[in-house]
Structure formats: structure tokens, C-alpha cells
Amino acid sequence: MTLPIVTAVDQAHAAPLRALIDGKAKPLGALGRLEDLAIQLGLIADGPPPTFERALLLVFAGDHGMTADGVSSYPASVTQAMVATFLAEKASANALAKAVRAELRVVDAGVDADLPAHPKLLDEKVRRGSRNAAVEPALTPEEVAEALERGVRIAREAAAEGFELLALGEMGIGNTASAALIMHRLAPAPLVECVGRGAGQDDEGLARKLAVLERAAARSAATDPLAVLAEFGGLEIAMMAGAVIGAASARIPVLVDGFIVSAAALAAIRIDPAVKDYCVFCHRSAERGHQRMLQSLEVEPFLDLGLRLGEGTGALLALPIMRAASRLLSDVASLDDVLNGRL
Template sequence: MTESALTEAYIRARLDAQARPPGSLGRIEDLAVELALIQKRATPCADRIALLLFAGDHGLTQEGVSAYPAEVTQAMVATFLAGRATANAFARAVGVQTTVIDAGVAADLSHPDLVDAKMGRGTRNAAREPAMTVDETTLALARGAAQATAAVARGADVLALGEMGIGNTASAALLMHRLAPAALDDCMGVGAGHDAAGLAKKRAALVRAAERSDAVEPFEVLSQFGGYEIAMMAGAIHGAADRNTPVIVDGFICTAAALVAVRLRPETRRVCLFAHRSAEAGHARMLQVLDARPLLDLNLRLGEGTGALVAAPLVRAAAALLSDVASLDDVMGGRL
């Protein structure tokens, strides 16, 4: 079977010929089709899934957009590297290798297992000035693509995205506001845990940021409002698409990165597998804009790639469906 002959109809015919009622595995069959078409293989593989966890800080935290101080980003990176965060526990449970990447944490970090891709000590305050320069935005996208390329070179069949960055739900809301597009109030949520007063403060900061710039072109929107970790995740999707590698997209912030990636390069939408519908306000709308059907709906809103990790076994099962299941003809013909 050549790549040019690999079509959805061919893959579905193979699934329908298996030793079970046609269509009996519902969304798993759809996922198997997606994997085959992304990898351009009649028997896709998802044995080796790699989580790329990008961390970065945001100048927007100066406006009080988060219930937590920026120092929590650095503390959580240390927790990832110690193997004690929720993402680490989930990754071990589902057999996923995790790579932690410093995209722009506002601290000097050093650890043998930390990938140093630091763009700076956090972005600028997007409520007052562009979060990133044009050159920084270009470089962050390129560094993200390079991380995806390196993971595939290390043998990853599928990538998963995760993030850590205090204030990044605010950045993601601004990106959604301009790129969906959607009303700002429809893009905002409690993030890591705001009360009513905190949410009002966050909204005021986002309004100031939105009023400061009228950017609508995707690259400019990313420069004005994005984060180093968000830009690198968008770049990672581009890099994965160039290598026909599926990407499991986590929650609200990762989906904002996917929205950026797709607005910059529409053809890269084909590699995105959306793990879950998070509890963060705006995520359901953003998934709708991307014509995405999430695999799970578990009321998650942690980030870190946790939703992508929970979805990883479903992706593996879908790949196995096309590689390991006998056809009805083989069963009835005694050819097993």
C-alpha cells in the first residue's frame, strides 16, 4: 500500500473486515483512521509516546492575573524534575517518557534532565507592551519545532504536549480572543483558582492588553499576547506535522497553542489529536473553532499535559486496532 493509495475509505474497509461487528468500537475506530492518515501508514504505531512539557513565565502576572505568584513556575519545574508532580505520576502510569523544557522561566535553572531552550526570564507584560519581539517569536517557534524533531529522532511515534507557566491562561485567553475570534469574556476563566475579586482583576488586565493592540494577524497576535512556552508548543506542532507525527493536545493552554499553529499553517491541523474538554471557560468554544472532537471529558483543568497523558492509552489502543486484530476472513478460514 503506497502513501498515495492510503485513503480513509481503504482504512475503514480494513476496520469493517475485522472479526467484530462493523463500527462496534465507535470513536476508537475514528481515532485509528486519524492515526493512519497522519502517519501515512496502514498500520500506525503509538508504542512510544513522548510528553514535551514546556515551562515559561509571563509578564502579565505583574497585573495580578493569577491567584499564584510567578515563583510557582520555578517550583513546579523543580517538582517535575524530581519526578513528583501529577504529570510524572500519570506519565509513569501510562508508560510515557517526559522531557521538561525551559522555554522562559523567570529564574536561572540548571539540572541534567532539563532542556535549556530559554528565550528569557519570562515575557514582557502584555498589558503594557508586546509580550515578545518579532525575533523572539520567530525563534521560539523554531525552537519548539526543533524539540519535536529531536523527540521523533529519539524514536517517538506520537508526541504529547504539556505546559507550566503561572499566568498562561490569561495569555491563552487573549490568543483565543483574537484568533478564534471570540468575545473576551467568553475566553476567560478562573485559571489556577481565582475567586470573584481575582477574576475581576484578571479581566481588567486582559481588557487593557486587548485595548493596547488591535493585532489580528496570527504571528502578530502571538507576538503581542503569547508566551514563550505557548509559542514553542505551536512550533512543536509544526515540527511534528513536517514529520507526519501525531500530537496529543492537552487542555486550554495547549489548545490555544494549537490554534496559533493552525492559524499560521492550516495544514498542521491534521496532526492534532485533542485529548479532552477541560473545565476552563472557553475551551469548549476553542475546540469547536478547531472542529475538534475531544476524546475525554473529565472536568480536568490542571494542565501539565495530564489530560494528554490520560488519553495516551486510547491512542495506543487505536493504533493496535489496525495492527493486531484479525480479519473475519482469517478467523473463519482458520488462518490464525
């Protein structure tokens, strides 16, 4: 497997960007964390950032073998049904994408079904769902490598197509279980702090889910990020990790959604720490474990709306903040120009 080289941003340029923002027609620091985001975007662009009018949400879909053991309150067939809903432009993510002027495409990373062709569907299926991680490795090392490489290619092709940023979302019944195991090993954190209710488990369902994940964790002591992805899956998570690496190698920002996308970003950062410079963590999910995961990455998200849907919805809601931050550098007059009548 060959992954592209990611160049860390040049932090030597942060001070000039800060000075530029401090010289704008506003009190020092008056725009708070928006100023920090503007600096991050300037560092990524290595100059004035684009306005991010061309934004793409990629929703990666895959199924999980652990659903056979009841880690989700929904059957695996819902993954395929929701893919059809995205393609019919009737999902929550579609509505939000229209509201913020982003294009949405679905990536079949490993749905356990043969999906009909569609203009907005990328057929990147590695296999029909992962294996049951509670009893065997979810993926082979070769399948992980293929998923990562496909994610890299998808992201780089999007950049070549002219998209100025990528927002990542996911759909996969059972994927909070895989994400919890990835967090457990790569944060790292105690498993009980990583396991949440997912798509609405009741107390009995949550206890059953934790028991299944304890069996999976006991089966393997893996801590290397590639080995963790192989042991615990899933294909959409591994492919999103590749997309994070691919976008970073193309020097475009990645809008990281909630718990599951953050687990993919965590894996990508553990594979190559330089990719963190290109990640914008958009919101704090209501899913248990997400706050601890964000703390382990030493990042603070921009929104906290109690979201726990996934699909990239939190990333989409952060897109206007990205656009606003980029214009802070380009569209706001300097205080000197204001005071000297040079507007």
C-alpha cells in the same frame, strides 16, 4: 524565519482504511470513535501506525509579565518551583507519565530564573519571561520567531531520537491569561467567553483578570497569528506552537492537552492549517473557553474528566487510547478469516 513544510495527510487513503476496519471481526462501527482515531493514525503514518510505545511528554515552562497585574492567584515564583518538582519526579504529570509508560522532559522556554542544569531539562530560554501584555507587546517578532524555530527543532529532534508521538504540556503562572487572548483573536471569540478562573481565581480575582485582559486586548488589534503571539505571549505557548509544526513536519502525532496547549495548537493551525491533521485533541478542560475553542477548531476530544491542571495530564491519560487505536488496525482479525477458520 523559516518553518518546515507540513504535508497534509492524503485523504484518498481514508476509504481503504475504513474498509479495512469495517472488515474486522466486529459489527460495523462497534468501536465508535476509536475507529476514527485508528484511521487518523493510519493516515499520519501513511500505512500501519506504530504502537506508540515510545512516547514523550514535553512540558514547556515560561513566565508571564501580566502576573504583575494579578491575573493569577499564585505568584510567578511557582513556575520555577514546579519545574523543580517535575525534575524531582514528584508532580502529577510525573505520576501519570509513569503509569502510561511515557518519558517526561521539561523545556525552559522562558522561566524568569536561572535554572540549574538537569538531564531532563532542555535549556531553550528565549528570555526571562514575557513582558506585561497589558501595557506593551509581550514579545518582539524576533523572540516569537526564535521560540517557534526552537519548538520545531525540539520536536524534530525527538522524532529523530525514535519517539513515535509527542504529548505537550505546560507550566507557567499566568498562562491562561495569554491563552485567553490568543483564543479571543484566533478563534475568534468574545473575550469574556475566553477568560476563566485559571489556577483557582475567586470571583474578585476573575473580575480583575478580565479587566487586565480587556486592557491588553484594547492595546492591539492584531489578528495575524504571529502578531497575536507577539502581542500577548507567552514563550512556552509560542514554543509549543513550533513543536506542533515540527512534529507534523516529521509525520508524528501530537497529543494536545487542555486549554493552554490547545491555544498553542490553534496558533500553529492558523499559521499552517495542514498541521491539524496531526493533532489529537485529548480532553475537554474545565477551564472556561476550552469548549468554545474546540468548537472553533471543529474537533471533539476523547476525554471529559473535569481536568484543569495542565502539565500534559490529559494528554497522558489519552495515550492508552492511542495505543489501543493503533492495534485495531494491526492486531484484530478480519471477519472473513474468522468465518473461514484462518486464525
